[in-house]
Amino acid sequence: MAKKQDILALDDIKLLVDTFYTRVRADELLGPIFDERIQDRWPQHLDIMYRFWQTVLLEELTYQGNPGSKHITLPVSNEHFDRWISIFYATIDELFKGAKAEEAKWRAQKMAEMFSSKIAYYQQHKGTTIL
Numbered sequence: 001m002a003k004k005q006d007i008l009a010l011d012d013i014k015l016l017v018d019t020f021y022t023r024v025r026a027d028e029l030l031g032p033i034f035d036e037r038i039q040d041r042w043p044q045h046l047d048i049m050y051r052f053w054q055t056v057l058l059e060e061l062t063y064q065g066n067p068g069s070k071h072i073t074l075p076v077s078n079e080h081f082d083r084w085i086s087i088f089y090a091t092i093d094e095l096f097k098g099a100k101a102e103e104a105k106w107r108a109q110k111m112a113e114m115f116s117s118k119i120a121y122y123q124q125h126k127g128t129t130i131l
């Protein structure tokens with residue numbers, strides 16, 4: 001197998017995103033939640049996620065959006081975020097190695113913590129957001 005490299009270009013981002021969401025869709029816990037919300041918009045979702053990670057990791061500013069608002073009403077809890085993070089980390093570690101690969105895991109973990117606390121607040125306060 002070829003030696004693992006860091007996430008350096010858009011093709012690397014596409015490989016990461018495609019591999020990760022193929023696994024997410026096949027996962028019995030997360031797959032139905034994504035499919036229920038995204039339905040037939042998977043090509044668009046993948047394109048948004050290429051842009052998101054391109055902006056975060058490569059500093060090429062192609063993503064504009066408000067990810068928090070897309071997650072707040074999802075029927076998820078810590079269990080779902082733990083699964084998301086575990087699939088994401090495994091995908092990164094299998095495909096890449098280096099500073100950007102570590103940064104991707106760190107960023108995802110921070111966003112998971114933020115989404116998870118906002119969602120918990122929303123669920124406990126009958127639909128009030130703190131966004």
Ligand code: HEM
Pocket residue numbers: 030033034037038045048049052064065066067070071074076080081084107108109111112115
């Ligand atoms: C339980 C965990 C998660 C679930 C179930 C989930 C689900 C979703 C779904 C269904 C969408 C599409 C929303 C739509 O188009 O209507 C989405 C978008 C997105 N997610 Fe997540 N997500 C999770 C965790 C995360 C984490 C940890 C990150 C951090 C990198 C993340 C980043 C994003 C971004 C950037 C978008 C695009 C928002 C936009 O349209 O601008 N998600 N997520």
